[in-house]
Amino acid sequence: MTLFDKFLRIRELGIFSIIVVFVIVAAIIDPRFMTLDSWRAVFLAIPLILVMAMGQMMVIICRHVDISIGSILAFSAIVIGLLYIQFPGLSLWLSLIITAFVGLVMGLINGFIVTRFNVHSIIVTLGTLSLYRGLVFIVSGGRQIDRNDIPEHVVSFSQTSFLFSIPGILIFSAIIVVITHLVMRHSVLGREIYATGSNPVAAHLKGINVTKVTLFCFGICGMLAGVAGLFYASRFGYVNPGVTGVGIEFIVIAGVIIGGTSITGGSGSVLGTFLGILLLGIINVALPVLNIPGEFQKAIYGLIIVVALALDQLIIYRMKKLSGGINA
Numbered sequence: 001m002t003l004f005d006k007f008l009r010i011r012e013l014g015i016f017s018i019i020v021v022f023v024i025v026a027a028i029i030d031p032r033f034m035t036l037d038s039w040r041a042v043f044l045a046i047p048l049i050l051v052m053a054m055g056q057m058m059v060i061i062c063r064h065v066d067i068s069i070g071s072i073l074a075f076s077a078i079v080i081g082l083l084y085i086q087f088p089g090l091s092l093w094l095s096l097i098i099t100a101f102v103g104l105v106m107g108l109i110n111g112f113i114v115t116r117f118n119v120h121s122i123i124v125t126l127g128t129l130s131l132y133r134g135l136v137f138i139v140s141g142g143r144q145i146d147r148n149d150i151p152e153h154v155v156s157f158s159q160t161s162f163l164f165s166i167p168g169i170l171i172f173s174a175i176i177v178v179i180t181h182l183v184m185r186h187s188v189l190g191r192e193i194y195a196t197g198s199n200p201v202a203a204h205l206k207g208i209n210v211t212k213v214t215l216f217c218f219g220i221c222g223m224l225a226g227v228a229g230l231f232y233a234s235r236f237g238y239v240n241p242g243v244t245g246v247g248i249e250f251i252v253i254a255g256v257i258i259g260g261t262s263i264t265g266g267s268g269s270v271l272g273t274f275l276g277i278l279l280l281g282i283i284n285v286a287l288p289v290l291n292i293p294g295e296f297q298k299a300i301y302g303l304i305i306v307v308a309l310a311l312d313q314l315i316i317y318r319m320k321k322l323s324g325g326i327n328a
Contacts, residue, residue: 015259015275018308019282026286033289044158046281047173048231050274052252053259054180055107055221057273060256061184062217063197063265064121066110069225069252070245071132076102076229077239078136081145088151092168095154099226106132107222111215129249136241145239158234169231176224181270193217197265255280258308279308 026033052069059066076099083090083098106128113124157168184190195203196213204210233239259276261268283304287297 012272041285047169050277055224058217059221061197061268066125067249068125068129070248072106072225073229074136074245076226078140081239099230103226104223108219111218115211140241147237
């Protein structure tokens, strides 16, 4: 076996290699990309998406997908924003609990409909995406939560902290990533999630409660989208009912898939998902730094995602050949 073949057997090295190549090319084109300010922008761009990706990864591994997370984020952000107007002294930790609970309930609603009525998750969450977005407008009355409505201690959560002035959202998202890794790789529940995604029928025959596992994944996905709603309010300082969270679900899903999580379920890793989201964060920051015209940025962003997915699939194909799953 060649060194290259051994390299391909480590799943996450494929996406890591893409990141390295992209960073090198971007740095050659414009050295400003390697400045501290640029990398600070990268690491401030990813916590919100990364937190949501942890939940979405669980759902996809479980052989489902949740495309309502952008609306859950927006609803949670609007709810906490309206509470700040009434109670400006509301603590950050209580805010996290409230947004997490709101997201949890909405996620469980998705999971309940999927499991109780045996409807495909894409259809269910496509419906709740519109339903939850409608609730955002109903609850807010179409009113934007402005910068002066967000308390200073919430805004500072995305700017600094007690730990070497590292932004609090970075620390909190890192904790969520670690917890997710421990659950997925070192717990019975994690093994049940992988088993359910690999073969739900076989998992049921082995005594796994597939319904409870599915509800758990949707609940956690919604809960983390709710937490991301507070992250959004902290990071951007406003919540607009018509803009907040729109389209973010596709970025999250793209990052999870780029990171190696199989859309057919049963496989994926926290490290791979982190690398996938990191790549998207780097691209998002690099394009303006490289002076790419605004009208071309979305097209190039999408093109890079497609290329990264294609390269990733080539690596998967090569890994299957090495393992004997495909005849040479």
